[in-house]
Amino acid sequence: MIRLAPAAALCGIASAVIVASRITSPEIRAWETERGMTDDERFGMLYSVMPIDPRTGKPDPRVPADAPRGIGYVPGVPRLGIPAVQMTDVTPAALPSRIAIGATFNPPLARGMGEFTGREARVRGFNVALGGGINLIRDPRGARNSENISEDPWLSGVMGGEIVAGTQSQGVIASLERVSLSPTETNKSLLDAQIGWAAHRESDLLAFQLAIERGQPGTLMCANNKVNGAYACGNDPLLNILIKNAWGYRGWILSDWRAVHGWDFALDGLDQEAGAQLDSIEWFNEPLRDAVARGIISPVQISDMVRRILRSYYAVGIDAWTRSFPIDTVASNSATLDVARQAIVLLKNDRGLLPLDAKVRRVAIIGDHAALGSSPVVELKKLLPNSAIAYESGAAIAAAAVVAKKADVAIVFATRYASPGLDALELSLPNGQDALIEAVAAANVNTVVVLQTGGPVSMPWCERVTAILEAWSPSQFGGQAIAEVLTGVINPSGRLPVTFPRSIDQTPSPRLAGGAVSATAPLSHWYHEGAEVGYRWFRKMRESPLYPFGFGLSYTSFSYDDFTAANDGDTTVSAYVTVVNAGRTTGADVPQLYLVGAPDGRRTRLLGFERVALRPGESRRVSIIADPRLLARYDTALRRWRLDAGPYTVALARAADTVVERRVVNLRNRLFGR
Secondary structure, eight states: OOOOOOHHHHHHHHHHHHHHHTTTOHHHHHHHHHHTOOHHHHHHTSBOBOSEETTTTEEOTTSOTTSOOOSEEEOOBGGGTBOOEEEEOOOOTTOOOHHHHHHTTOHHHHHHHHHHHHHHHHHTTOSEEOOOBOOOOOOTTOTTGGGSOOSOHHHHHHHHHHHHHHHHTTTOEEEEEEESOOOOOTTGGGEEEEOOHHHHHTTHHHHHHHHHHHHOOSEEEEOSSEETTEEGGGOHIIIIIIIIIISOOOSEEEEOTTOOOOGGGGTTTOOBBSSGGGSSSOTTTHHHHHHHHTTSSOHHHHHHHHHHHHHHHHHHTGGGOOSOOOOOHHHHHHHHHHHHHHHOEEEEEGGGOOSOOTTOOEEEEEOGGGGSSSOHHHHHHHHOTTSEEEEEOSSSHHHHHHHHHTSSEEEEEEEEOOOTTOOOSSSSOSTTHHHHHHHHHHHOSSEEEEEEESSOOOOTTGGGOSEEEEOOSOOTTHHHHHHHHHHTSSOOOOOOSSOBOSSGGGSSOSSOTTTTSOTTOOEEEEOTTTTOOTHHHHHHTTOOOSBOTTOOBOSSOEEEEEEEEEESTTSSEEEEEEEEEOSSSOEEEOOEEEEEEBTTBOOOEEEEEOOEEEOTTOEEEEEEEOOHHHHSEEETTTTEEEEOSEEEEEEEEEETTEEEEEEEEEEOOEEEOO
16 A cells, blocks of 8 residues: 555645645645545546446446547536546547657647647547557557557657647646556457566656656556556556656556456556446445445545546646637648648658659559548649549559559559557558559559558568658548658658568567467566667667668758767766758758767667758757766666766767767766656
8 A cells, every 4th residue: 555644644734725825736726625525426536437338338327418428437526616527539530640740750749739639629528638658669560559659768758748738738638658568459458568677667667757747647547468467557566656656646547448457456556447347347436445444445545546636637627617619620730731741751762753743744543542531642633733643442453553554653552550459460561562562563663652551561562662651640631741742842851750670570579479379368478678679679689670760761951060969067968960951942850869889888779859940051050968867777776867977979860770970978977866
């Protein structure tokens, strides 16, 4: 059990300042409100129910008929001004995937997407927006890769925190998910994900720590699987000792759906059971009440859980909603289109085939998704009005090859999407699309491939096509954004937030975690790569990927001048560089700073990045100051971050494996943080 101060003592402290801080302090308001609640009202806040009961398929009578049909409902207490909670995890149709947002390397744009999510949720009556995936992408086959941001803790933490901050600026509580180490879906409820504590702190948990500091999320969601022997939602070292105590997290922790296996999870740090009807028993309902009645769990513990929930209500302001909430559709659509544009990564462009000249005479567009939704076919016809555009679905490979052979340029649209619970078994494109691309490339020397995927895919045809774009899952404006990049209306500026391996054999786990056992067999998986995720693993193993983390081409060229790096108070590194657009087209560059050498051995870490948009001939001086935790190691014995004295080699780079210049900076010993 968490050791809490006696309720009477805490209330005494609070009462001395309530009068002065009644409105301004969410913590004090939560204390005051909780003191006035009945036990029924307290326990009613500790579990959410789904409006449609999955056990019966009928509306749950505990949810008002006029409540929006989200995924979770928690009753309010009208007499105390406590609002009912309406949860949603449905991403607005216009919003690109989170991995696409990661590919922009643009924190302000991520905040804008958070604002969009908050407005969309609020106008529909939802005051809690879930879906804030921030687990590092450890396996390219993971079904939820598109719901996470990247393989790197700094990029994931910065972008994830900005999304949260944007959502909560609209008066909607946002979450970060799933604490922590939940990279795959296969047999996840039976999986024990195992990792060294220092490695965990330096990887996934660092991403969460950075995002919590930056975004101050009202709630965190824990995962379904076990982590180092204990279920993530009943994991005292993770939830109590680290997140609540060492980090001082003040919000509430809710479970993933089907992730609670006992009332005692409340002792281990869980504050709220979500989707309670899906668990074997509604553990935080009668069983938790009974445990309190029998004296097994203190009422003080229950009060702390309730106060954490109330504190987030007040900090974000869901208790202060008005009935009307206008939404600026034009501004929201514009921001979403910007993400779709900036997320597109140009991976290959031999002979400068792209952008397509307005004078191109015949264009073949192939692929069944090219004519659907935000249709690239329709958008390309607008931008190439003088070109003859022929469309072929690709269902018949021979027919597609015939159409491609008659064209000056052939563009193949290839897709690979995943859904929760279904990890991919391999990296190839499904439904014969690899064979389709091979046939088109054989028929037309000017073949362009546009990938719309949730993560990395293999490319056996890579050397035989002329250009490749990765467009991710780009939203309802995807067709327009892709067409604009293909024709040069928009200069591509996305960067890969995840390494694309040449084959699955290059990854730490060629065999999928949980993939070789039955669906009912408990299993464990040791993440032996530890903190060396993605590009870090490739450098450690001296492997060359198909495309590295941070990679992306442009239609213009950028040069770097006067790169300097120095110690900042002997405890971190400050770097400066002048970025010059040396080409003839306006575009954006993303200079990146990496740690490539440290006193304690060979290491690679992204230390920072800066997105810079420049006109031809324009230059800008940019600075990158590294968070000291990216330079340090986590010392498990001291439970602190440890920076060793000595020389640290940092590199200015265009991608994780494309170093431009190196500098050596000397730092001193330092212990810091938790």
